[in-house]
Amino acid sequence: MTLLDVQNLEVTYPGGAAAVRGVDLTLEAGQKLGIAGESGCGKSTLALALLRLLPAGTTVGGRILLDGEDVLAMKWGRVRAVRWAGASIVFQGAMHSLNAVHRIGDQIAEPILLHRRATAAGARRRAGELLEQVGLPAARASAYPHELSGGQRQRVMIAMALACDPGLVIADEPTTALDVMIQAQILRLIEELVSEQDVGLIMISHDLAVLADTCDRLAVMYAGRVVEEGPAARVFDDARHPYARALSAAFPRIGDPASRFAPAGLAGDPPDPSALPGGCAFHPRCPVALESCATEDQPLRLADAATGRRAACVHAGAGAEEAAAVVDTAVVHAPAADTPVPDTSGAGGPGADGDDSGATGSRAGTDDSEATGPGAPGCAATSDAEGATEAAGTGTAGTDGARSTTA
Ligand SMILES: Nc1ncnc2c1ncn2[C@@H]1O[C@H](COP(=O)(O)OP(=O)(O)OP(=O)(O)O)[C@@H](O)[C@H]1O
């Protein structure tokens, strides 16, 4: 059975921001799906919706089938049981996501006590095992979060996410605040753990290159919609949607000096989700827009039958080469004034690693009801939505207390 089947998911915040619009996604057990897109395109909203962690008053429509069970139709008791044990979330900003006044061993043990009905000694033992699994000595269980480095705290968050053997792990920008070396270690760790345990992984990042390297499939979001989805390498190397192509071209390729010294960009900003343009939401920025794009939106449709790639563009139905040629003109090469002359000898240079240097928009310890500041837990288990309300046919959760955004 498909592990996760998201059908026509719509999320509108109380102020009217249509942050997720008609998203369809599937994920099989053991599969890794990357979700990319510029800041504000709805990636975190999608992640929060999957476990009903959105603020009260948010309207949610569509279906989210987790192991065949509709998350949006679940009673709150069932939602609490599913968080951690069925699916868990690792949020970025581990510094803010761990409770500063509790030892990390106790924080890892908490969901085990709650969901596995373990004894205190059993939960402590399991917490030690999990720490070892993520590469930390079990003895560090007695440490407080401030006694760990950023990378170690992120490892603790991953241990917490794995504590109750969930079938699905959602990692929302798990490495954005970390340096490149630690970022690579954490990504490798997540990758190894999910493949060892046959867990499904949704990895969210601004960094298409990192996702292409880590995930089996990639979904690119723009203005709340998935505009392209398919095998990770194909979407990264040969996107069919002009936006996905421009996003991909923004990352330098190792071994391709031209892309390193002539950074590609895309003019303009994503639209405000409360005031979306008509037609294709990308049309005001799209260099290959047709006149009809201002009034006609395009559904996500099969663009490449061989790979099951889907794209939401009027050009996506064209033959493979023709489509690639058209959308390629969407990439605007914009070398900075002080860009050095390209060294075509292939020697390395600054910025040659394709690392995530433009990360922005971190989220600190998202939690829906218990988050009260720096000590707010960042994983879903402690996020039981006390006082949450449910509108008919929609799923809403309590308050999103720690939903702060830092630069
Ligand atoms: N609680 C909220 N109330 C109203 N609007 C919100 C709320 N949270 C997010 N939004 C809006 O919804 C849109 C999508 O936000 P979201 O956090 O999902 O984006 P994102 O893709 O995760 O961005 P980033 O890459 O910066 O983390 C944004 O326009 C944002 O301003």
Ligand code: SF4
């Ligand atoms: S549908 Fe039109 S505006 Fe939208 S991405 Fe394709 S060409 Fe550009």
Ligand SMILES: [Mg+2]
């Ligand atoms: Mg986000």
